[in-house]
Amino acid sequence: MRLLVRNARIALPSGELYHGDLFAEGGRIAAIDRDIGRDADTVIEAGGHVLMPGVMDPQVHFREPGNEHKEDLSSGSRAAAKGGVTSFLEMPNTNPPTTSPAALTDKLARADEKSVVNYGFFIGATPNNLDHLLAAEAACGIKIFMGAGTGNLLVDQEEDLDRIFAHGRKLIAVHAEDEARIRERRAQFMENCDPADHSRIRDEQSALMATARAVRLAKKYQRRLHVLHLSTAIETAFLRREKTPYISCEAIPNHLFLTTDAYATMGPLAQMNPPIRSEHDRQALWEGLRSGVIDCIATDHAPHLLTEKALGYPRAPSGMPGVETSLPLMLTAMRDGQCSLAELQRWMCYNPARLYGVANKGRIAIGWDADLTLVDMTREKPVRNEEMFTRVGWSPFHGRVLTGWPISTIVGGRVVFDKGEVLPNVHGQSLHYVASTPMPAVS
Ligand code: DOR
Numbered sequence: 001m002r003l004l005v006r007n008a009r010i011a012l013p014s015g016e017l018y019h020g021d022l023f024a025e026g027g028r029i030a031a032i033d034r035d036i037g038r039d040a041d042t043v044i045e046a047g048g049h050v051l052m053p054g055v056m057d058p059q060v061h062f063r064e065p066g067n068e069h070k071e072d073l074s075s076g077s078r079a080a081a082k083g084g085v086t087s088f089l090e091m092p093n094t095n096p097p098t099t100s101p102a103a104l105t106d107k108l109a110r111a112d113e114k115s116v117v118n119y120g121f122f123i124g125a126t127p128n129n130l131d132h133l134l135a136a137e138a139a140c141g142i143k144i145f146m147g148a149g150t151g152n153l154l155v156d157q158e159e160d161l162d163r164i165f166a167h168g169r170k171l172i173a174v175h176a177e178d179e180a181r182i183r184e185r186r187a188q189f190m191e192n193c194d195p196a197d198h199s200r201i202r203d204e205q206s207a208l209m210a211t212a213r214a215v216r217l218a219k220k221y222q223r224r225l226h227v228l229h230l231s232t233a234i235e236t237a238f239l240r241r242e243k244t245p246y247i248s249c250e251a252i253p254n255h256l257f258l259t260t261d262a263y264a265t266m267g268p269l270a271q272m273n274p275p276i277r278s279e280h281d282r283q284a285l286w287e288g289l290r291s292g293v294i295d296c297i298a299t300d301h302a303p304h305l306l307t308e309k310a311l312g313y314p315r316a317p318s319g320m321p322g323v324e325t326s327l328p329l330m331l332t333a334m335r336d337g338q339c340s341l342a343e344l345q346r347w348m349c350y351n352p353a354r355l356y357g358v359a360n361k362g363r364i365a366i367g368w369d370a371d372l373t374l375v376d377m378t379r380e381k382p383v384r385n386e387e388m389f390t391r392v393g394w395s396p397f398h399g400r401v402l403t404g405w406p407i408s409t410i411v412g413g414r415v416v417f418d419k420g421e422v423l424p425n426v427h428g429q430s431l432h433y434v435a436s437t438p439m440p441a442v443s
Helices: 073-082 101-114 130-135 158-166 179-188 197-201 204-221 233-242 253-257 262-270 279-290 326-335 341-355
Strands: 002-011 017-025 028-033 042-045 050-053 055-060 085-090 118-124 141-145 172-175 225-227 247-251 372-382 401-411 414-418
Touching: 002 372, 042 414, 050 341, 055 073, 055 326, 055 341, 073 085, 073 101, 073 401, 073 414, 085 341, 085 401, 101 118, 130 158, 141 158, 158 204, 172 204, 179 197, 179 204, 204 225, 204 233, 233 247, 233 279, 247 279, 253 279, 253 326, 279 341, 326 341, 326 372, 326 401
Parallel strands: 002 042, 002 050, 055 085, 085 118, 118 141, 141 172, 172 225, 225 247
Antiparallel strands: 002 017, 017 028, 050 372, 372 401, 401 414
């Protein structure tokens, strides 16, 4: 497979745009030059648009097996391709949950058949599956729900958490909300049915308590820790002080672009865990990203049906879809001066790969994987529920006008998404993890 992209503005890791051609062979970037006159199986006329590394989304929930009516590995990966996302890491709270090597093997086989972009999977921790966690070689990491959410995965007792942190070397990713505090606070809000109470029940302290507990255990055992979807200013300040080279964290667009004001217009559509927060928290997350405290961006793509969301608070399930809107949202923020192209690539492409030990992904350079997305930086259009590829058919950003949309997505040197459609017979690859600690940054 030889691919030639002609007349592109190629995004270099520095954020500089190089006007020229890119040639990929055998899935790798082989040349970046002016007027590459080589034969290729596929030629893309880029028309001066920006060619950037494909996004890696390190936190999605694709619902297969068990809830394929909401999403499966086909629909979820297609939504990813449309959004310029060329690799994803998927969470274990499916049904049955991914809590054993056998369940992991099953998911990998399903993805091999159905996923149009590259894929990796977490194994979920339970209070008593340590043997499985230690045997799950093929997992990108161990997921611990320290607070309960969608599904029945929960580990919140000190001795269970301690045992998991103490044994093994694989990355541990935590959903950090303190279950005991949430239960106590929920009891106080019992009579109330206001979706805004969701953010009061699962308050900032609940998030900080669990994050602090995970950091304490990671330090006790020098264990590789990734704190998922940071949502508060106090956690950001805490991690600014407490982070070590083996601790990393992420933010998600829901917390970077929405605040508790959204409950007034969206009601339970805006309900998620950890909840949306104040403008102060939102600003702190942006500052955390810019200063390097927060390492990367994921989406926590968590599709639920509109009919389920219509059940009202507190019966509606928590979570919002997001895999196909994260890049347009961030490109719009970049246009508005919130970040540079170098930062965007670092947060969305390079750092997710580096933090999970995936080699050769997330930057455009010779020898690196040809996972790419061609982006029209000036295309301005609203997000529309009707246009979503996710099976649930809605977006929390419906109606928001965004500037900067993917035109084509390329995985391993093959075009998988182009002009609004996923191409036939395209497949992603299973990701491999070469390092259990963050790989050193390449300058
Ligand atoms: O709101 C959420 N929904 N947060 C999570 O972490 C899980 C997710 C889901 O799977 O629905």
